[in-house]
Structures are given as C-alpha cells and as structure tokens.
Amino acid sequence: MLKYIYNRIFFVALTILVLLMDVYYEVPIWVYPIIYLAYISISFYGSYFIQSDFYVKAHWHGDRNKKAVALTFDDGPSKQHTDKVLEILHREKVKACFFVIGKNIQGNEELLMKMLEEEHIVGNHSYEHNFWFSMKSKESMIADTTRCNQLVFDIIGKQMNFFRPPYGVTNPWIGKVVRNAKFLCIGWSIRTYDTTAKSKDAVVRKALNGLNNGDIILLHDWAPFTIDALPEIIQGIRNRGFEILRVDELLNQQAYV
Numbered sequence: 001m002l003k004y005i006y007n008r009i010f011f012v013a014l015t016i017l018v019l020l021m022d023v024y025y026e027v028p029i030w031v032y033p034i035i036y037l038a039y040i041s042i043s044f045y046g047s048y049f050i051q052s053d054f055y056v057k058a059h060w061h062g063d064r065n066k067k068a069v070a071l072t073f074d075d076g077p078s079k080q081h082t083d084k085v086l087e088i089l090h091r092e093k094v095k096a097c098f099f100v101i102g103k104n105i106q107g108n109e110e111l112l113m114k115m116l117e118e119e120h121i122v123g124n125h126s127y128e129h130n131f132w133f134s135m136k137s138k139e140s141m142i143a144d145t146t147r148c149n150q151l152v153f154d155i156i157g158k159q160m161n162f163f164r165p166p167y168g169v170t171n172p173w174i175g176k177v178v179r180n181a182k183f184l185c186i187g188w189s190i191r192t193y194d195t196t197a198k199s200k201d202a203v204v205r206k207a208l209n210g211l212n213n214g215d216i217i218l219l220h221d222w223a224p225f226t227i228d229a230l231p232e233i234i235q236g237i238r239n240r241g242f243e244i245l246r247v248d249e250l251l252n253q254q255a256y257v
C-alpha cells in the first residue's frame with residue numbers, strides 16, 4: 001500500500017541528487033528525460049495492474065494453499081445477459097460475486113434481487129463506469145461510488161463493502177476514495193479477456209490455463225462468449241479438483257458492512 005509515495009520520494013531524491021552532481025560534473029542532458037520516463041513507466045504499471053498494490057491494497061487472490069477459486073462478473077446487471085448467467089450458476093450450484101454498475105441497476109432491480117435470493121453477492125463497480133472515472137476529482141468519485149452503494153442499499157438493504165474500480169485502473173485519488181469509504185478493493189488474478197475474445201474457446205482457455213489455488217477469475221456478464229464459455233469453465237475448474245467459492249469466502253472478508 002502507498003508504494004507510489006516511496007516511488008515519488010525516490011524519484012524526487014534522485015532528481016535532486018543528479019542536479020547536485022550537475023554542479024560538480026557535467027551530467028548529460030539526456031539523463032533527465034530517462035529519469036522522467038522511468039517514473040512515468042512505473043506509475044503507469046501501478047495504474048494498470050491492480051495486482052501491483054501500487055496505489056491501493058487490492059485483494060486479488062485468496063489462500064494459495066487452498067484448492068479453491070472464485071468467479072466474479074463485472075458490468076451488470078444486463079437484461080439480455082445476466083439472467084442467463086444466473087441460470088447457469090443456479091444449474092451448476094455455483095455462487096459468484098457480481099460487481100454491478102449503478103446506472104445498469106435502474107430497470108433491472110429484479111435481477112439484483114435474484115442475485116441475492118440465489119445467494120450470490122454484489123460489489124460496487126461505480127455508478128457511471130465512465131471511461132474517464134480515474135481522471136475525475138476525488139469528490140466526484142466519492143459521489144459516484146456513494147450513489148451506487150445507496151442505490152443497492154435502497155433495493156436490498158445492504159451496504160456493499162467490496163469495490164472494483166472501473167477498468168481496474170487505480171491512482172492516488174482512487175486510493176483515497178477506497179480508504180475514505182473503507183471499501184475493500186477487489187482485483188483478480190485471472191483475466192479472461194472475455195470482452196475482446198474472438199471465440200468461446202479463447203475465454204475457456206484464458207480462464208483455465210495456469211489455474212492456481214486462490215485465483216479470482218474476472219468475467220463480464222455482457223461479453224459475447226461468456227455465457228457460452230461459462231459451463232465449460234465451471235466444469236474445467238471442477239475437473240482440475242478446485243472448489244468454487246464466493247469471493248467473500250475465498251478471501252474470508254465481509255461482502256457487506
């Protein structure tokens with residue numbers, strides 16, 4: 001957690017050191033852009049890889065000694081897709097976590113209720129799921145995530161504790177939002193790339209290749225091949241001897257406060 005602060009301190013100190021050296025020795029001018037580029041690259045890595053815990057501590061896997069994994073579904077609820085996902089999970093007796101988008105809940109309240117009735121859990125995936133979410137001010141991020149939590153609370157009477165940032169992107173402000181709201185930031189260890197996959201088999205392959213104890217698998221309700229791939233993913237997980245737990249059970253954390 002807060003690794004970005006150490007990163008910043010290191011690069012500020014390095015720049016000062018090089019500036020001081022420049023007083024006594026001729027430091028080539030290209031050294032400065034190299035330092036800046038290294039700083040930007042590390043910050044970029046921290047933003048786009050939630051597993052780096054760079055700006056915020058993310059829970060992205062469970063116990064590596066226990067043969068269990070969890071399924072998570074982002075971006076719902078969706079009228080056309082979520083019902084089918086729920087149907088498969090019900091048939092296969094699998095409980096999952098849905099990271100819901102606030103604006104998608106309106107008009108789909110019954111799907112949210114169904115998730116709860118069927119013992120799935122829900123997490124906050126922001127209200128707008130705006131592409132520029134990570135560029136917003138801390139205040140508008142707080143307003144956005146609070147709106148999503150409130151909407152869910154009004155329907156199911158529970159305050160969500162789990163938060164997954166849109167696109168998994170983090171930065172110092174998102175770190176503050178998570179800490180202010182006391183959210184648990186939930187990442188993933190397996191990205192199926194189901195939103196861009198070209199076939200069902202590609203999604204199945206990504207989900208199962210290198211499956212490890214404690215893995216959290218990222219899927220999307222609406223993605224073109226997710227519904228077709230899901231039964232094979234569940235079967236494949238079980239064939240490999242893994243139990244499928246809900247992410248709160250896998251992490252031993254409370255989904256609601």
Ligand SMILES: [Zn+2]
Binds near residue numbers: 075167
């Ligand atoms: Zn999303």
